[in-house]
Amino acid sequence: MDPFIRGLPKAELHLHLEGSLEPELIFAIAQRNGVSLPYASVDALRRAYSFTNLQSFLDIYYAGAGVLLHEQDFYDMTWAYLERAHAQGVRHTEVFFDPQTHTERGVAFEAVLDGIRRALSDARERFGLTSELILCFLRHLSAEAADATLTQALPYKDAFVAVGLDSSEVGHPPSKFQAVFRRALDVGLKTVAHAGEEGPPEYIWEALDLLQVSRIDHGVRCLEDPRLVARLVEEQVPLTVCPLSNVKLKVFERIEDHTLGRMLDAGLRATVNSDDPSYFGGYVAENYEAVAEGLGLSRARLVELARNSFHASFLSPAERERRLAELDAYLAQA
Numbered sequence: 001m002d003p004f005i006r007g008l009p010k011a012e013l014h015l016h017l018e019g020s021l022e023p024e025l026i027f028a029i030a031q032r033n034g035v036s037l038p039y040a041s042v043d044a045l046r047r048a049y050s051f052t053n054l055q056s057f058l059d060i061y062y063a064g065a066g067v068l069l070h071e072q073d074f075y076d077m078t079w080a081y082l083e084r085a086h087a088q089g090v091r092h093t094e095v096f097f098d099p100q101t102h103t104e105r106g107v108a109f110e111a112v113l114d115g116i117r118r119a120l121s122d123a124r125e126r127f128g129l130t131s132e133l134i135l136c137f138l139r140h141l142s143a144e145a146a147d148a149t150l151t152q153a154l155p156y157k158d159a160f161v162a163v164g165l166d167s168s169e170v171g172h173p174p175s176k177f178q179a180v181f182r183r184a185l186d187v188g189l190k191t192v193a194h195a196g197e198e199g200p201p202e203y204i205w206e207a208l209d210l211l212q213v214s215r216i217d218h219g220v221r222c223l224e225d226p227r228l229v230a231r232l233v234e235e236q237v238p239l240t241v242c243p244l245s246n247v248k249l250k251v252f253e254r255i256e257d258h259t260l261g262r263m264l265d266a267g268l269r270a271t272v273n274s275d276d277p278s279y280f281g282g283y284v285a286e287n288y289e290a291v292a293e294g295l296g297l298s299r300a301r302l303v304e305l306a307r308n309s310f311h312a313s314f315l316s317p318a319e320r321e322r323r324l325a326e327l328d329a330y331l332a333q334a
């Protein structure tokens, strides 16, 4: 790992906590919870991580998350991620979680939230690593189920900065969730949505116009629509790009085919993130390294990506300036 990349102060803005569960932790939690897994060993589970598309990944991702039952499980998952993030220069992180993946199995919403929040708070104290939490609705489930989840979350509204939209994209356009996103906006939450990962550019338009998102998660398919690119550039809408994820899920054949360089050249506010690092072969620094090597991105480009990550975050203006000053101080001594 290039020490410059590892130490580069950065924000991570597209990270699913359930996608940070390493196979070793899945097995350890399964054992202590008496949950049986359809894999004989850690290695057998890891060998199953060969995906053909988004759905083939999601099937395994939801199976892995099925071991999580107690508050401590959610703490351990979150803490393991935060330790890795801290070691890779992440100064601020805005993480997704999928409450429905757990409440559908009978786990209390509070157990999920409390475990995650306790770990985020410990990382703030121990590492100075700041964070925000984004509650995602599963788009393969109904709009009514998303609405019920928002109702369940509202007593803890101050714990979240935004709501998001993830899971199986194609066939579940943003328009399906317009009403629940309207409710979230009305109580002061921000909105983000996965769009243009496997789904068409129209889904990005819908996320902007119907869900009023502050950021697009992935968004790589925007390049198919020049009018859309012009708008994203004009409004400087951040895109949380996840290069290793895109290659593992066959959005691009090889890292060398990834369009991140073209996106930056077009003036898009792209950022680099890890998505589901335990499944896709790398945390955020490995993603920076992959595009540095695979696309030949210069150091100036990597710094631009790190700068974009703070600009695209939900940090207050004062906190953003503080983080950008840390970045400048790092560059001054690098």
Ligand code: ADE
Pocket (backbone or CB within 6 Å): 016, 019, 054, 061, 166, 167, 168, 169, 194, 197, 245, 275, 276
């Ligand atoms: N859930 C976890 N990772 C995801 C991704 N890359 N796209 C959609 N839903 C997800």
Ligand code: ZN
Pocket (backbone or CB within 6 Å): 014, 016, 166, 194, 217, 275
């Ligand atoms: Zn994602």
